[in-house]
Amino acid sequence: MKSDPRAVAAVRPPRLLLPSVSRSPLRAVAQRVVFAVVLLLAVVAVVYADRDGYRDTAGGPLSLLDAFYYATVTITTTGYGDITPVTATARLVNIVFVTPVRVLFIIVLVGTTLEVLAQRTREEWRQARWRNRVRDHIVVAGYGTKGRSAIETLLRTGVASDAIVVVDPDPKAVEEAANAGIAGIVGDATRNVVQRRAAVPLAKEIVVAASRDDTAVLITLTARELNPSARIQAAVRESENASLLRQSGADRVVTSSEAAGRLLGVSTSRPHVGDVLADLVEHGSGLDLAERAARPDEAGRAIGEVGEPVLAVVRDDRTLAFDDPDCSPIRPGDRLIVARSLPRLRPSGDGREESDS
Template structure:
């Protein structure tokens, strides 16, 4: 039996003082409501001291009855007033205690609030990016996505380290402290509705297991996995990864490229970074582009056509005619790069 997932949460846009003000404001509104009803029904109360019910007496009686059971100097004398105090004031008095009393009550409220907030956030989870692991690679990926214009509120970070989650939450991401290898965790973050999944758990075996979990729950979602051992690239592919990235291999490519000229490594880094002058862009062709050559359809410089499982270079004969369903890879200037939608 799988263990329940953690709580999905997002950094509140309200400061601690703002949240305190909201609570105090709610208490004042409830007190004002009771005072108004008591004042309207003041003939239903009797002051045992002077027989007169002034506005000050109403305020006094409201404060006493809302926080204690009263002293008996002012009492309701009609059935309607007694029912109001029993059915309305008494529950409000309990609510006051829950807000102002000790940590036991606070824990109950916080847990209920977190469950409600998690359900509310889950309803909005569609087209989001799930990041399993917020170590060096995961945090770099999130930072790069934010630079590219992706709304951090549409990213869910899963990690078991609370300091890592605090860093992700500070960026505006939704976070969950849980085990990403569990079905219940991936179901809680609605992996089947995700735009993409990024897996960088720090250990290859854990990353591959997370990939397996995500893939069997979401057969069509793109999954990118970071592995550090070259012989784990095939198992990651077999586990359902759409893209397998080996940082060591990529660093080796940059190093090898730099021996042919320093500009090659710089240009490769330029292509990969959101801060670069050019970007690599993959997209499905538009209907009006069917029949055109790759070089005529590309916004910038067309490099490759992805046709099913076939990869066609710009120099090959098939690149002179695009077909419906083709995807192309192109290099375009940064200012023309389509920003990621935030809705």
């Protein structure tokens, strides 16, 4: 029976994961083993080449096996003393070659431990530096389908990846976000301590993309308590829960299941309208919507005289539809919601997207 990530996250302290370049531990260990073997073979070759300069207490000349034995016990600092250098040349070789090799071999043996300690120190320093710098960022609670899509749209609209923080109870999801260049917190976003770890009190936007409506309500309540001024965008599956989210402090609520249902219904009854709506939902290619400030030369003009199709005007924090009489004339400080046609993206042979233009 699989454990629920939310239940596990509720009892574990939140953990911060920052973007990093991953390196295979097996490959690192293999490289050290190969280097250690090369050092061992080098000592064996030197000792066997000057085997007449060594004396074995068991008597007889030094064999290749004896050279391997001496090299092994010497560079590992065991040193039984049954085979010893007796000539000046052999002793000089031990001083200028075998001893440095012994030191290098020890470094290789403890290198993994040193690297782990250094990596842990470096990671703690990076996390402390991140906490001191994070301000006016966007917190995305939930890295499922909705959370990933929201982040992809944010990145395409010009939001920097270091201005986004993911919170999710599933360590694999947060690790996936970190590999994509997004900092993440492993923990239950309904908890106050987890949201503080994600610097919610300093955030400017909070996106609630939880998989359950009750979870979304709790996340919104906690976030609004920690940050009364941040804008909170939340998604719910059922429309009957939208009012609960608004009462909890959400500024905007998107009903995902009903939105999908409406799109399916429109696509069935009016397929061309459905195509346009689907194109608008897919940000970054084809038909797209953009918000921009009204230019000085557009002030005093009707919205029909603007070079781009204007669908709405944002004025005094109110959104006026294109057919609202108050839309015209355009006033200084207005923001225009315009429709644009962007180059369509098509998948290339290597899985990336390429423009048709």
